[in-house]
Amino acid sequence: MDIYRNSKQRDRVLEIVRDAKIHPTADWIYEKLKKEFPSLSMGNVYRNLNILVDQKKINKLHFGSTFDRFDGNIDRHYHFICEKCKAIIDLDLPIDEKLNDRVIKYKANSHKIQFYGICDKCEK
Amino acid sequence: MDIYRNSKQRDRVLEIVRDAKIHPTADWIYEKLKKEFPSLSMGNVYRNLNILVDQKKINKLHFGSTFDRFDGNIDRHYHFICEKCKAIIDLDLPIDEKLNDRVIKYKANSHKIQFYGICDKCEK
DNA sequence: CTGGATGCAAAGGGTTTGCACGTTT
């Protein structure tokens, strides 16, 4: 694959991932998009998700679960993960720019942080 | 499963995970242990790994790859991940006990950090 | 002797891929 063409399906996959605040799974996107494109296939959803990751328009997340989740927010940010419902929530904590320098044995040029706890909804 | 009995295979799986500094995969453990127990099956390796995780003697890691990796170091620690060879290396950075408090919208009671960069070996 | 542990093989879940056809440029 050299050049990417336009496709309505891919445009919609991107919009859906961006609009969803839940870091959706491929299956969730498929179910949603199948209403607009009844002939849609899972394979195509996966293909487009991978293309969008390749284009750096979205990110792939793999925390804990057996399946991938996708993040339409490509700005650097940390995540809060609910230990009960497994929701992944974007945090607006400032990025700790000095954190990488704390690693002395290696040259760290980026880092990820996940916080764990119980989300508002599960807290009741 | 109510009570766990002793089994030579499980004891060795634990030892192997603890001794390996590479956060091994189930397959790596299987290949290593098959030399000692020629009739060993993959299913049994997975079963024992899950039991050891259940017993909180080891941890399961899932960073990036499609397969699980296991960590015999159950003390809290951060990881450095080589972006080239995908090695996962334990760091001896002190745990930032105040970090959880930076999350104000939720009550975070733990966190994980992964640092990314190039490891010594890949740096040449 | 009872119930967990094992080997084997099959099934499972999520993701990828080959192919023929459809669509964009």
Place this chain on the structure above:
DNA sequence: AAACGTGCAAACCCTTTGCATCCAG
């Protein structure tokens, strides 16, 4: 027209599971 995008189904990879047998307590 050439090359990418799509649907379909099969293949893939890693992991789990059912069952008969084995072995620890």
